[in-house]
Amino acid sequence: MRELIRLKKEPRISSYYSIVGSHERKGPLGECFDEYSSDNKFGKESWEKAESEMQRLALAGALKRAECADADIDALLAGDLLNQCVGSSYGLIDFDIPYITLYGACSTCALSLGIGALLYNGGMANKCACVTSSHYCSSERQFRFPLEYGGQRTPTSQWTVTGSGAFILGNTGYVKISEVMLGKSVDMGISDINNMGAAMAPACIDTLKRYFNTSGCRVEDFDLVLTGDLGYEGSEILKELLLRDGIDIRKNHADCGLMIYDRDKQDKHAGGSGCGCSASVLAGKVMRDLESGALQNVLFIGTGALMSPMSLYQGGSIPAIAHLVRLESLNGNIS
């Protein structure tokens, strides 16, 4: 488990559901998402409640599509970026499912899929639900400035995605999770809260190097090496530093943070970020391509920055982590 875990009993992703805000709806993947809110409020009176509502809708949608009731699900794995993970705890309160609360920052989607897959692999859960979210407005005021302040954003800053994705793991579906590699925390001394990509890239490099060193796989074995939210800055660092170590992912790397917005037409600087970024892009776009067989083999690496505003005020740098899950299509028709 310290390195790669090849699952003997591989869970399938039985269903998934994505929900986003207005900016994400207007982006290149806009049509892919299952649901959106044109005012980003999802019918609620605060940004935090809107974020909780996204999680509720995402899980309800995924359960409905999987034709599951609460009682069919053995464990619910969820988390978000808000203090004390209240996006999840309030959004999911009405579901009658044993609840594992995770805080992996923006890596939480991959972490929840990984831990869910391990519980399935060990025979301890037959079905799991994994849910994560982020909301631009709740994140900005918590981590940086309230929107009303009108703070200027720096070129390296990313835009926290308003979105949520939910996944049901079970024994049906056309996509399986075959491998899991847990991340280790890595801190290279970056302390700029407006350059999270640079802080998270080294953790992603650590996980990918460990993966390619131990798996026997080569980069060419994958259609896609999909990172969660390194954005423009972090993705460039990732590709350049991996290349120095002889790992060339330039041809098949994609980053959810770069996929979700139009870099030319949408004013999002270095791209999208947040728990909801990888969750909504995976549930909205990548899962569909895996199901159709357009993608066969995807390494999904969720990246997270484990600082708090308080830890940065006190002079700390930004520890980061990157968890990996391998997704494979069971629809070989188009490969």
Place this chain on the structure above:
Amino acid sequence: MRELIRLKKEPRISSYYSIVGSHERKGPLGECFDEYSSDNKFGKESWEKAESEMQRLALAGALKRAECADADIDALLAGDLLNQCVGSSYGLIDFDIPYITLYGACSTCALSLGIGALLYNGGMANKCACVTSSHYCSSERQFRFPLEYGGQRTPTSQWTVTGSGAFILGNTGYVKISEVMLGKSVDMGISDINNMGAAMAPACIDTLKRYFNTSGCRVEDFDLVLTGDLGYEGSEILKELLLRDGIDIRKNHADCGLMIYDRDKQDKHAGGSGCGCSASVLAGKVMRDLESGALQNVLFIGTGALMSPMSLYQGGSIPAIAHLVRLESLNGNIS
């Protein structure tokens, strides 16, 4: 997994280490703890850094006692009460171990032992480390008021324990984890941040009722039904409401929050609370009694409140959760 999980491959607690602050050192269990800081600062310049240092010292102590290096440990499961769990992420940054970040509020110690035991049971981890902490001073300013404000505490309020506990799960040791039951979130409408016991008791009742309904065990089978931090208020509610359902735990219930301070001599109102409360009492006192055989069979239920100050400002009530692990002594000499 929705209900009770009886472990086929039962992990043992190979080592444990406890560390506390000055108030805990002066309490009835003071001599039991491995280490303490007389000024609660552990050599650091902020309360948050002091809390991180506790986690570092606790894990280093447990690893040393188990004669383990980082490379021997398959997974590190950790969490705390601070925003974005920075107590753990900064305290544990130097350990080269795959890292699962949990946020279960005050239930995190039980959650980490439970998830670690499940990973061991499934054969995915041969050794795990579980670490949790809380610090009175970092918690007060985050959840209530900065200490300098001198706010008056209400009679039902609890005192966040300054403490940390670390555990190494593996195949050696005289105490085993034999059963795990994950909690579900329960919200009975309590919204008083100075009465966390009342908010958490219903979650504990839910878990215990599910346990006794499905396990075939009776209360008399246990030397101790040990709750994490219900304190005086929550413990009274727990015992009274369980009794109405025909479950009488009055003779063998204990609460870590009531064990750690002297209710008459220490001005701690309704008792101790926090992630570090159950972690330090378990690692400092209960584990020793299980190892010696003085205790044979303990149901340990970690209780957590999943709100944030923001969610309460916005009119929310307090969702709570309670995770259960069963601890059994392998030293039958004294039973």
